[in-house]
Amino acid sequence: MQATLPSPRSIRSMVGGGISYVVIGLYTLLSVYPFLWMVSASFKEPVEVYQNQSLIPWNLNFNTWISTWGDLNFFTHFLNTVILTMVVVLGVLLIYSLAGYGFAVLPFRGRNVVFVFFLSMLLVPGVTILIPLYVMLRLQVPLIGPDASYLSTYVGLALPMINGAGPFAIFLFRNYFRTIPAELRDAALVDGCSEVRIYWSIYMPLALPAMATIGIMNFLASWNAYVWPSLVLTKPEWLTLPLKLRELDMQIVIQWNVRMAGSLFTVIPIILVFLLLQALQPCRR
Secondary structure, three states: OOOOOOOHHHHHHHHHHHHHHHHHHHHHHHHHHHHHHHHHHHOOOHHHHHHOOOOOOOOOOOHHHHHHHHHHOHHHHHHHHHHHHHHHHHHHHHHHHHHHHHHHHOOOOOHHHHHHHHHHHHHOOHHHHHHHHHHHHHHHOOOOOOOOOHHHHHHHHHHHHHHHOHHHHHHHHHHHHHOOOHHHHHHHHHOOOOHHHHHHHHHHHHOHHHHHHHHHHHHHHHHOOOHHHHHHOOOHHHOOHHHHHHOOOOOOOOOHHHHHHHHHHHHHHHHHHHHHHHHHOOOOO
C-alpha cells in the first residue's frame, strides 16, 4: 500500500504554522520575563539581586515580603485605589454610554459637529492641561487642596480622569450602538417605551462587549494612575498604591528587592481581577 505524500500546500501550511508558534512563543517569553524577574527579585537579598542573574534565588527570603507588606500599609492604600478605580469606571460607563446612545440614535441639530469636537480631544495630550485643571479645582471649584476633605479630594481626583476617558469611550459606544438594528428601538417606541427605558433595557444589555472593553481599559488606567494623583493627594494616608510604592525605598542606594516586592503587591489585585473575569466567561462549545 503506497503512502500518500502531503501536498506542497499542506507543507507550506505546516511550516507557516510552526514559524507562527515559534514567534508567538518567543514574544510570550519576552513579555513574561520581566514579571518573572520581579517575582524572583522580591525573594532575593539586596546584594543577590546584582550578583545572581538567574530567576532562581539562592535562598528564598520571605523577610522582604513581610517588611514590605508592613511598610506599604497595604489595606489602607488598597482601599483608596479601589475607591478611585470604581468611581472612575462606573462614571465612564454610565456617562459615556448615555452620550454614545445620544450620538448613535437620537437625531438633533449639529450632532456630527459635536461628535467630531469630542473626538478631536483625543489629539490633546493630557499632560498639557494638568496645570489648568489643578488651578480650576484648587481655586475656582475648591475641591482639592490641603484643607479639602477626603471625599472632596477624591471627587476632584476622579472627575478629570472620567473626563479624560470621554472621547474614546464616546467613540466606541457610538459606533457599537449604531450596529444595533434600529427596528428594535422603533418597536419599543411603538410599545410606548421612553428613551431611557430603551437605553437601559435594550441597548445596554446588547453593549456588554463594548462595556467590558472600556471598563477594563479604564480599570487599568485608574489603578496605575500616577501623575495626576501625585498632584492632588496631599496627605500620606490618602495615597493610592502606586504613590505609596514610591515612598517605600527613598534611600540613596536602591533596594530592588523592596521595590519589586511592593510592585508585586500592587500588581496582584489586577491579576486576580483578570482571573476572575476569565472564570466568569460563559463556556463555549
